[in-house]
Amino acid sequence: MKAVRLHNYHEQPVIEEVEQPTVSGPLDVVVKIGGAGVCRTDLHVIEEQWAEKSGVQLPYTIGHENAGWVHEVGSAVTNVAVGDTVILHPTPTCELCHACRAGDDMHCADRRFPGIDSDGGMAEYLLTSARACIKLDPGTRPDDVAALADAGITAYHAVRKAAPQLPPGTVCVVNGAGGLGHIGIQTLAAMSATTSVVVDRSAEALELAGELGADHTVLADGDHVQTVLDLTGGNGAEVVLDFVAEQGAQQDAFAMTRQGGSHYVIGYGSNIDVPTIDIISTERNVIGNLVGTYNDLVELMVLAEAGKVTLHTKKYPLSKALEALADLDAGRVRGRAILVPDNA
CATH class of the missing domain: 3.90.180.10 (Medium-chain alcohol dehydrogenases, catalytic domain)
Structure with a gap:
């Protein structure tokens, strides 16, 4: 064969x-x-x-x-x-x-x-x-x-874990709308009533995200972290689902997470460099996700x-x-x- x-x-x-x-x-x-x-x-x-x-x-x-x-x-x-x-x-x-x-x-x-x-x-x-x-x-x-x-169950597994943190009135950032992210957008809509914000560097990927039901789309153009903070009243999101986690996206994902929120690491390829004082002073969680x-x-x-x-x-x-x-x-x-x- x-x-x-x-x-x-x-x-x-x-x-x-x-x-x-x-x-x-x-x-x-x-x-x-x-x-x-x-x-x-x-x-x-x-x-x-x-x-x-x-x-x-x-x-x-x-x-x-x-x-x-x-x-x-x-x-x-x-x-x-x-x-x-x-x-x-x-x-x-x-x-x-x-x-x-x-x-x-x-x-x-x-x-x-x-x-x-x-x-x-x-x-x-x-x-x-x-x-x-x-x-x-x-x-x-x-x-x-x-x-x-x-790709499907990796996205689903992360959303399933995050869903209890995402009642109505919360915000979830989907960082990356590619192979995993576009599934995450759909499972998020099926399993929660959160407001979804999708971040990607591709305008075409964001167009797909909008077709799949994303509430907001943000182009990763260098100002995207601030744009997400502005959308959340300066607080950041309760949950960030990071489907990229490389080339700096992993640092952005943590920065877009609010105090007491959770940064789910789903993609991989780079290291997360976060001062420990930033973790303890804000009680933000970094959570791994395997298939x-x-x-x-x-x-x-x-x-x-x-x-x-x-x-x-x-x-x-x-x-x-x-x-x-x-x-x-x-x-x-x-x-x-x-x-x-x-x-x-």
């Missing part, structure tokens, strides 16, 4: 023929990929940012946002059958450790993360686990929902199938994977890039 494989860090992946995966364990599931999301994390993988944390051995297949159709199942699989349309939670888990029992399965003690620490889904087929599979309506197109498997749980993805798919969350995508054939990665890196993708295998 064809797969997008990373052979060396700081070099582009290659598209090559590799052996198709098969079932070996009782809970194994092989999925025929119908759509694979292209994520900024894929760029960070290539840049070696994940090498130490993942411990992955090169070469391997990247891609961690995957949906498709069940192709083969192990002997103990009962929740899906061959032919079912599925979206895959990005971390197949053990379901037995304390984190899994607590519903905090992205912190499973024995998890895998295909596309990060093992072969991922930028390929024609992917080996996963029954525990990662969520069965979808047969009419759902995998290439329409694939990016919800990571989301299996249940988060189940709930998000309910919103998606109800039409309350829609992915804006740009689709590429698998053979154009390098073009998709380059377009993402250059900011040419509106919403989310999706790879579609030629045989899907």
Whole structure:
């Protein structure tokens, strides 16, 4: 089968023929990929940012946002059958450790993360686990929902955590309206009555944000922090959802957070440099956010199938994977890039 494989860090992946995966364990599931999301994390993988944390051995297949159709199942699989349309939670888990029992399965003690620490889904087929599979309506197109498997639940997970802080009369800043941010805008509208303020350096992204229901849009032109402060009476927002968190955006996000408010760090790539006295004197919180749980993805798919969350995508054939990665890196993708295998 064809797969997008990373052979060396700081070099582009290659598209090559590799052996198709098969079932070996009782809970194994092989999925025929119908759509694979292209994520900024894929760029960070290539840049070696994940090498130490993942411990992955090169070469391997990247891609961690995957949906498709069940192709083969192990002997103990009962929740899906061959032919079912599925979206895959990005971390197949053990379901037995304390984190899994607590519903905090992205912190499973024995998890895998295909596309990060093992072969991922930028390929024609992917080996996963029954525990990662969520069965979808047969009419759902995998290439329409694939990016919800990571970008979607990452945004949803952050909004779900922040929602109790966002009753009517509050303000939430969405910092970045790209692949994750445009999903965050929609989930925010579905789960709270807060006033949303979307900040982005792209006028096109802000136009999309307005179409998706943002109450205010602010161009990141150097004066955006002051503009947000002006919109909030000089106080800042109760919550800032930072979907960028690099190139200075992470500092802006903290500056846009009011006293007693919370800065949710969702994007990554740079350090946050905040004097500790600024944290204690204002009691502002900095909260990390790692993907989301299996249940988060189940709930998000309910919103998606109800039409309350829609992915804006740009689709590429698998053979154009390098073009998709380059377009993402250059900011040419509106919403989310999706790879579609030629045989899907």
